[in-house]
Amino acid sequence: MSNNQNKFSNLEGLTLVLGATGKTGRRVAEGLQKKNIPIRLGSRSASPSFYWDEEASWDECLKNVHVVYINYAPDLALPGATDSIRSFVNRALDHGVKRMVLLSGRGEAEAQACEKIVQESAVDWTIVRASWFYQNFSEGAFMDMVLSGRMTLPVSDIPEPFVDVDDIAEVAVAALSEPGHAGQIYEVTGPRLMTFREISDELSHAIGREIEYMQIPLETFVGAIADSGAPKEVVWLMDYLFTTVLDGRNAYLTDGIQRALGRPPKDFFDFAREVATTGIWSNNTASRNA
Numbered sequence: 224m225s226n227n228q229n230k231f232s233n234l235e236g237l238t239l240v241l242g243a244t245g246k247t248g249r250r251v252a253e254g255l256q257k258k259n260i261p262i263r264l265g266s267r268s269a270s271p272s273f274y275w276d277e278e279a280s281w282d283e284c285l286k287n288v289h290v291v292y293i294n295y296a297p298d299l300a301l302p303g304a305t306d307s308i309r310s311f312v313n314r315a316l317d318h319g320v321k322r323m324v325l326l327s328g329r330g331e332a333e334a335q336a337c338e339k340i341v342q343e344s345a346v347d348w349t350i351v352r353a354s355w356f357y358q359n360f361s362e363g364a365f366m367d368m369v370l371s372g373r374m375t376l377p378v379s380d381i382p383e384p385f386v387d388v389d390d391i392a393e394v395a396v397a398a399l400s401e402p403g404h405a406g407q408i409y410e411v412t413g414p415r416l417m418t419f420r421e422i423s424d425e426l427s428h429a430i431g432r433e434i435e436y437m438q439i440p441l442e443t444f445v446g447a448i449a450d451s452g453a454p455k456e457v458v459w460l461m462d463y464l465f466t467t468v469l470d471g472r473n474a475y476l477t478d479g480i481q482r483a484l485g486r487p488p489k490d491f492f493d494f495a496r497e498v499a500t501t502g503i504w505s506n507n508t509a510s511r512n513a
Contacts, residue, residue, distance in 0.1 A: 242294030
């Protein structure tokens, strides 16, 4: 970690936002653009294109880049992620990158191994270690369950400190663009612990129709994901998350958002009420975010 954090405000070059079309990356890119910070989008659909599994694509994306937001898809817990992160960090150093902000996951030993790679590199670093996203219910894995009116998941009443992706992105933007965040691990959570059953109750209240919660066997849940045609790494990840991470290890709140932004995190009730007004949880929604 550098002792001279004021140099952050004088960084030149581009900021590369990896996962730029994903939940956090899209918001990080928008936040940096609002601050008139020159960025390069890192995704398969961008030009130049970025592919985690094609190292040959990295060099063109890293040209003239001094700051990088590292968002590994689909998750740092995936086998092989540490090798990819190590290779990418080394390549970024070769290109003169000075600062890295890594999106990580709470309670994942594999993710913490990736954090260590970034922390031990010769750059100013910040770790944003996040819990489960609110937006999984409006843009991600559980969206179809909300639309169907029934959340069927292989979990008992274990509480999690779900967090808003907008808050995560705002922390990342601050760490990418402002002084004072070097060497910080921001463990970000929402303001309260909630079970999936409580989530379904609050969604019911916000939407105005019942969202039933039903616990099902893990094998049934994973099998349904596989049958849906989801990529094998997504099937593996869902199995991993519900068998390993969702065991109560993360059932406590942290002050990462308060420390990074000077304000409390957004509550799930406010998130659900705002999303409900958009109509995307209506049964007749023709199109929705992936």
